[in-house]
Amino acid sequence: MKKGFIDLGAMIALLISTSAKADCLDEAKNFAVGLCGELERSGIKITASGRAEANAELSSVIKSFIDVSGKGSGSGTVDKYEGLAREELAKDRFDTKTCRQNMAAKAMDVQCQKKINYETCTRPEFGFDHWGSEHTGEGSSGWRGGGHTQNEWCGELGARLLAEHGAGPVHDTVILSRDEDRKKEWGKASYNYKCTVKILWNPIYKTKTDPLCGIARSN
Known part of the structure; x- marks a missing residue:
């Protein structure tokens, strides 16, 4: 009986972790689509000299989108996406598809590596x-x-x-x-x-x- 409990616990833990990971990956993809859309609509152009006004505007766009999406807060989170966004906007032609792909990979790395927090409860599987x-x-x-x-x-x-x-x-x-x-x-x-x-x-x-x-x- 005890062995069955352990096997069941491991199975459920795997299913929960896998489900949570899959949900996070989907959310990261949606986040990338939304952020790249905002960058394209902003019309910001990053030159080789990197104008301070453009960089400030870029930070503001990213911060506003992150605040609305609820995927982080503070300058620390903005910095994680700002470098990649600057690279995409510095290209001769903004490529939405490439932006989404690169931004999704970055979002997965930032958002899906967080530790999953579990509830606390009382169950027979934990022992008498x-x-x-x-x-x-x-x-x-x-x-x-x-x-x-x-x-x-x-x-x-x-x-x-x-x-x-x-x-x-x-x-x-x-x-x-x-x-x-x-x-x-x-x-x-x-x-x-x-x-x-x-x-x-x-x-x-x-x-x-x-x-x-x-x-x-x-x-």
Whole structure:
């Protein structure tokens, strides 16, 4: 059972990571298409001398697009795209297709290498931590003839207590003490078994930050 949990966890983690990566790549491509469109519409022309006004305008266009797209903030993010944008705009003829290809590669490198943050949750796959509920009960079997055992009665008592408390399928039973009375009548032996049993149910599992919990939503 434990091995199955581990295999399932690895499979789900791979699926989540692969899905997240695929989504990021699609977003990076869309980002490149949008940014190159903005660069083309801006009409900015970068000369060999690199006019300061053109560079400032280029930074403003990139920053505005990044702010709207929500793919970063601050001059640090702008700088990551500004060099490539300057190269595309410095060409004799702005090539939208080439711009999209180069910008998509840059966006994938910038946006898709970020660490994926996972939610924190409690799951059986992470292992047992403790029991959430417990109850101790005692009882005697009443006089029984031969053919019965002490363990039989303790098992009956434990099963009865589990049913009375509505314990689920995952539970445990601990025998705390046992005793018996004996008597013999007309040559036949009878036994009165006594048992104290603790039942435990409602398992609480360990908490982890893990792919099985899903990807955390960014604020």
